[in-house]
Amino acid sequence: MQLHTLRLWRFRNYTHAHMDFAPRVNILLGANAQGKTNLLEAIYYLSALRPLRPVREQDLIQWGAPEMRLFARYEQDGLTDELQIRLPLQGKRVIVLNEQPITKQSALVGKLAVVCFTAQDLAIVRGEPADRRRFLDAEISLLSHRYLYSLAHYKRAVEQRNHLLRGYLEGTATLDSLPEWNAQLVKYGARLFHARKQFLERLNVLIAATHRALTGNAEMLTLRYLPGLPLREPLPDKEEDWHDALLSALHQLANEELRRGTTLVGPHRDDFQITIDGYDARLYASQGQQRTAALSLRLAEVTLVESIRQEPPLVLLDDVFSDLDPARRRQLVAFLQPRTQTFITCTDLSAFDEATLSDAALFEVHQGMVNRRA
Numbered sequence: 001m002q003l004h005t006l007r008l009w010r011f012r013n014y015t016h017a018h019m020d021f022a023p024r025v026n027i028l029l030g031a032n033a034q035g036k037t038n039l040l041e042a043i044y045y046l047s048a049l050r051p052l053r054p055v056r057e058q059d060l061i062q063w064g065a066p067e068m069r070l071f072a073r074y075e076q077d078g079l080t081d082e083l084q085i086r087l088p089l090q091g092k093r094v095i096v097l098n099e100q101p102i103t104k105q106s107a108l109v110g111k112l113a114v115v116c117f118t119a120q121d122l123a124i125v126r127g128e129p130a131d132r133r134r135f136l137d138a139e140i141s142l143l144s145h146r147y148l149y150s151l152a153h154y155k156r157a158v159e160q161r162n163h164l165l166r167g168y169l170e171g172t173a174t175l176d177s178l179p180e181w182n183a184q185l186v187k188y189g190a191r192l193f194h195a196r197k198q199f200l201e202r203l204n205v206l207i208a209a210t211h212r213a214l215t216g217n218a219e220m221l222t223l224r225y226l227p228g229l230p231l232r233e234p235l236p237d238k239e240e241d242w243h244d245a246l247l248s249a250l251h252q253l254a255n256e257e258l259r260r261g262t263t264l265v266g267p268h269r270d271d272f273q274i275t276i277d278g279y280d281a282r283l284y285a286s287q288g289q290q291r292t293a294a295l296s297l298r299l300a301e302v303t304l305v306e307s308i309r310q311e312p313p314l315v316l317l318d319d320v321f322s323d324l325d326p327a328r329r330r331q332l333v334a335f336l337q338p339r340t341q342t343f344i345t346c347t348d349l350s351a352f353d354e355a356t357l358s359d360a361a362l363f364e365v366h367q368g369m370v371n372r373r374a
């Protein structure tokens with residue numbers, strides 16, 4: 001996967017910008033608040049069709065402008081694609097791939113593959129179950145349109161079901177439509193359980209290797225799925241078994257749910273545990289270990305995407321590089337360098353060694369303008 005050209009119009013603090021990238025390391029250098037993360041966000045948006053940060057899509061449009069546009073020329077599996085997105089302040093987003101308008105988002109899933117490392121990744125290791133579920137949802141959605149679709153339906157089913165249960169508790173609703181929402185909950189819930197378990201299993205195999213590479217064989221990192229269901233190990237392997245397990249848990253908890261007025265089981269209660277040498281990383285790991293665990297998780301994701309697509313995704317590193325110690329930095333670059341195109345933001349070049357710099361393209365970012373340094 002290789003991004004050759006990126007153009008932005010009225011995107012965040014860019015009025016107009018054009019960049020031709022190098023095949024390996026691209027360094028985006030600039031002081032705070034100049035537009036480095038915004039550039040990464042443009043690349044991310046072309047891939048995920050949602051902002052990198054938790055804002056509304058329209059916030060991507062430059063303040064005061066009626067619309068923004070992005071253009072990318074990239075190479076995938078030896079073929080060149082041209083992707084264009086236009087997002088107006090009012091009205092619908094328009095996507096054009098190789099001069100053909102795209103109406104279904106699914107037509108784009110798996111086109112431009114991107115993995116983004118940010119300082120907020122630490123929340124996956126240190127944060128709440130909701131942070132880890134957000135990670136799972138974002139990553140699996142990029143790999144599977146079926147997942148994205150099921151997730152939307154599942155969320156709606158939980159909301160409607162909770163609304164109904166609360167209404168019943170308060171005496172304002174009857175349970176007439178409960179069986180219908182149960183069926184939706186179980187159908188889409190089983191898909192999410194199954195997909196999350198598979199994803200974590202695959203990631204678990206890969207993360208052992210990435211973590212050893214980052215720590216010089218010193219630590220063993222493992223991931224363990226904790227589904228939002230009262231279940232004993234081993235966890236089900238098939239989607240229909242998840243279906244049965246969720247259905248039977250709903251039956252068992254029916255009275256409790258009526259009493260509490262909320263849905264007590266399902267993937268909206270999922271979590272996964274990250275352990276280092278057998279200890280829960282959230283509780284017992286040092287700050288540096290937690291940071292390295294977050295990095296390993298993203299690196300494993302890079303290898304997973306690579307194994308699925310037979311070529312590595314684009315890798316975006318936002319403000320993570322300068323926080324690593326020199327040894328980890330070298331290990332990270334060594335891991336990515338040979339085949340992956342990377343985009344690294346930084347405020348100064350002190351974190352880079354000579355060898356990395358001599359192979360990298362350097363872009364200076366200043367007040368929403370980019371210049372490639374010769």
Ligand SMILES: Nc1ncnc2c1ncn2[C@@H]1O[C@H](COP(=O)(O)OP(=O)(O)OP(=O)(O)O)[C@@H](O)[C@H]1O
Pocket residue numbers: 011012013014030031032033034035036037038039059060061062063319347
């Ligand atoms: N929709 C928008 N229109 C115009 N300007 C915007 C918009 N959204 C954000 N900005 C501006 O873009 C500027 C640059 O943001 P960005 O996050 O890219 O900075 P950065 O170079 O990554 O800085 P840092 O080193 O602090 O992370 C911000 O100061 C913000 O005010």
Ligand SMILES: [Mg+2]
Pocket residue numbers: 036037038318319345
């Ligand atoms: Mg930034």
